[in-house]
Amino acid sequence: MNKNAIxxxxxxxxxxxxxxxxxxxxxxxxxxxxxxxxxxxGCGKTTTLRIIAGFIEPDEGEVIFEGKKIxxxxxxxxxxxxxxxxxxxxxxLNVYExxxxxxxxxxxxxxxxxxxxxxxxALVNLTGFNKxxxxxxxxxxQQRVAIARALAVKPRVLLLDEPLGALDLKxxxxxxAELKKIQQRLGITFVYVTHDQEEALSMSDTVVxxxxxxxxxxxxxxxxxxxxxxxxxxxxxxxxNILDGVMIADGLVDxxxxxxxxxxxxxxxxxxxxxxxxxxxxxxxxxxxxxLCGVVTSVTFKGVHxxxxxxxxxxxxxxxxxDYQPExxxxxxxxxxxxxxxMKKSEYSGIYGDYSSFSEEFDELSNAEEEVEE
Amino acid sequence: MNNRSSLGSKLVASPYIVWSxxxxxxxxxxxxxxxxxxxxxNFTFENIMSLSKYAPTFLRSIWFGIVATVIxxxxxFPIAYIISQKTEKVQRTLVMLVMLPMWMSFLIRTYSxxxxxxxxxxxxxLLGKLGIDPVHMIxxxxxxxxxxxxxxxxxxxxxxxxxxAKLDHSMVEACQDLGGNRLTVIRRCIIPMSMPGIVSGITMxxxxxxxxxxxxxxxxxxxxxxxxxxxxxxxxxxxxxNLGASISLVLMILILICMAVMNRFSxxxxxxxx
Numbered sequence: 284m285n286k287n288a289i290x291x292x293x294x295x296x297x298x299x300x301x302x303x304x305x306x307x308x309x310x311x312x313x314x315x316x317x318x319x320x321x322x323x324x325g326c327g328k329t330t331t332l333r334i335i336a337g338f339i340e341p342d343e344g345e346v347i348f349e350g351k352k353i354x355x356x357x358x359x360x361x362x363x364x365x366x367x368x369x370x371x372x373x374x375x376l377n378v379y380e381x382x383x384x385x386x387x388x389x390x391x392x393x394x395x396x397x398x399x400x401x402x403x404x405a406l407v408n409l410t411g412f413n414k415x416x417x418x419x420x421x422x423x424x425q426q427r428v429a430i431a432r433a434l435a436v437k438p439r440v441l442l443l444d445e446p447l448g449a450l451d452l453k454x455x456x457x458x459x460a461e462l463k464k465i466q467q468r469l470g471i472t473f474v475y476v477t478h479d480q481e482e483a484l485s486m487s488d489t490v491v492x493x494x495x496x497x498x499x500x501x502x503x504x505x506x507x508x509x510x511x512x513x514x515x516x517x518x519x520x521x522x523x524n525i526l527d528g529v530m531i532a533d534g535l536v537d538x539x540x541x542x543x544x545x546x547x548x549x550x551x552x553x554x555x556x557x558x559x560x561x562x563x564x565x566x567x568x569x570x571x572x573x574x575l576c577g578v579v580t581s582v583t584f585k586g587v588h589x590x591x592x593x594x595x596x597x598x599x600x601x602x603x604x605x606d607y608q609p610e611x612x613x614x615x616x617x618x619x620x621x622x623x624x625x626m627k628k629s630e631y632s633g634i635y636g637d638y639s640s641f642s643e644e645f646d647e648l649s650n651a652e653e654e655v656e657e
Numbered sequence: 658m659n660n661r662s663s664l665g666s667k668l669v670a671s672p673y674i675v676w677s678x679x680x681x682x683x684x685x686x687x688x689x690x691x692x693x694x695x696x697x698x699n700f701t702f703e704n705i706m707s708l709s710k711y712a713p714t715f716l717r718s719i720w721f722g723i724v725a726t727v728i729x730x731x732x733x734f735p736i737a738y739i740i741s742q743k744t745e746k747v748q749r750t751l752v753m754l755v756m757l758p759m760w761m762s763f764l765i766r767t768y769s770x771x772x773x774x775x776x777x778x779x780x781x782x783l784l785g786k787l788g789i790d791p792v793h794m795i796x797x798x799x800x801x802x803x804x805x806x807x808x809x810x811x812x813x814x815x816x817x818x819x820x821x822a823k824l825d826h827s828m829v830e831a832c833q834d835l836g837g838n839r840l841t842v843i844r845r846c847i848i849p850m851s852m853p854g855i856v857s858g859i860t861m862x863x864x865x866x867x868x869x870x871x872x873x874x875x876x877x878x879x880x881x882x883x884x885x886x887x888x889x890x891x892x893x894x895x896x897x898x899n900l901g902a903s904i905s906l907v908l909m910i911l912i913l914i915c916m917a918v919m920n921r922f923s924x925x926x927x928x929x930x931x
Contacts, residue, residue: 336830358830358833359834359836359837364834365831367831369825371830371831374850375849384832384845385836387845388835388845433834
């Protein structure tokens with residue numbers, strides 16, 4: 284496959300009881316890249332991570348590390364290390380001993396252990412914490428110890444299982460930047476698992492969007508955001524209005540009772556498609572100048588912009604605008620050709636993209652987004 | 658408000674305070690009182706001074722206690738570990754099996770070992786049928802220690818198991834992840850993290866082993882007198898409450914010293930013992 288690949292997963296399937304967690308998953312991870320598995324809980328992202336770590340053996344498929352099959356190789360013989368969700372630091376050891384743990388197992392000489400531990404603690408900004416008790420540290424500090432402990436044994440690949448989930452927003456932002464910096468400085472591969480799309484977009488070189496044990500899309504953060512492959516990806520990454528449309532011809536699409544120019548090509552004539560319009564890509568104009576017309580049904584102030592819900596022929600759009608529009612106002616919408624993204628119909632068509640049930644379900648669905656915007 | 662709540666808490670606590678005074682503090686005062694008086698009630702050091710002749714018995718009791726505790730620990734640790742690795746349903750069943758012998762009287766269990774170990778007992782009968790010469794087992798120090806281990810083993814298994822069952826499995830994974838094979842995981846992760854259970858298990862086996870009196874009489878045939886037997890005789894046969902009390906007092910102090918030494922070795926697991 285790819286010459287740069289450090290890890291290669293081929294046709295991986297995993298079943299727990301009656302529940303198929305991963306379905307014929309294929310993925311390669313390039314050396315030195317920051318790759319993120321992104322998806323809702325139960326999508327199989329943590330299972331994939333644990334397969335790479337060696338804690339789970341796939342029922343089918345091959346795990347290849349630097350060209351060698353490592354199925355059946357126990358975790359302690361793999362050149363990968365994990366940052367666990369709740370850090371899993373050893374409470375009976377102090378900070379120094381926690382970081383030294385892996386080195387002691389490897390029987391590294393004491394002098395070298397001391398050097399490495401000091402270096403690692405400096406890397407995570409915990410110099411001087413050597414003798415501290417684990418339980419006396421804050422969540423963020425414990426997180427740093429966990430990172431230092433895993434990096435001390437010089438892994439080729441660092442696996443991070445939702446490492447920032449337990450931290451508050453401010454700390455999480457800081458740690459995101461810091462993790463990215465550490466990854467670039469050390470030049471090792473990071474495999475990161477998260478359900479937070481904002482985290483995934485801001486840190487990763489490559490994002491793998493997963494749902495239902497299947498990879499939905501692999502790409503750079505920009506690709507994933509701008510060219511979502513299906514309604515699931517469009518909805519999970521950011522906010523999306525997803526509409527049923529019909530491709531009239533190359534560069535011409537019909538939805539919401541209007542024909543729009545767009546940039547997409549290569550669909551069949553009159554093919555039914557999903558159309559994605561991001562809330563920030565819609566311009567609010569006078570009703571008579573709009574391509575579409577609707578009534579504002581709700582307005583929420585979000586700081587940077589207003590989030591308004593507009594009813595257009597029964598379909599509720601979400602639009603982000605800096606101009607205040609009162610509830611009940613008639614407004615027009617103007618959409619540029621490059622704001623329209625066309626996707627093939629998929630099993631997710633029709634499930635996402637309508638904001639009529641905005642208040643309750645929306646909050647639940649995109650908690651991560653909400654927190655970020657607070 | 659403050660006053661009333663403290664009055665309330667006093668009321669709630671009062672039964673326990675009365676209980677402790679009646680059954681813990683008062684008996685201790687009696688023990689101390691009898692230790693330092695003679696039969697007529699006069700103050701004396703004579704009881705304490707006369708104890709030197711029991712020194713070998715004291716030593717033997719502590720030695721047997723240590724041996725029984727170590728054997729219990731060696732048996733209990735793997736059992737507790739194995740139980741803790743099972744599914745919850747299996748765990749419950751296995752824990753019940755561990756507790757099962759304790760549903761029978763201590764005396765009956767010890768009698769049964771007599772029947773098993775005797776020169777003409779069940780084991781030797783079986784060996785005889787297999788054409789093997791009888792083995793002398795009853796009335797040996799081994800039989801006494803066997804009795805202690807058998808009787809007190811559950812007290813070692815339970816505390817260790819209950820700590821292990823609560824261990825966060827991700828710690829074990831972290832240890833494997835950092836390069837630990839199975840042995841390393843047990844040595845560097847499971848044993849240190851089970852320490853609170855191990856310490857309380859050791860206490861719960863060592864204390865009753867040192868002070869036991871019945872096992873040595875039945876399985877040791879009187880040739881392995883333990884300090885518990887001596888105390889029992891002072892009260893039951895010689896009616897020398899003063900000497901009995903002073904032996905008890907010294908035994909108590911010796912046990913406390915042993916526990917203190919062990920606590921020192923087990924690090925900062927304070928509060929786990931007694």
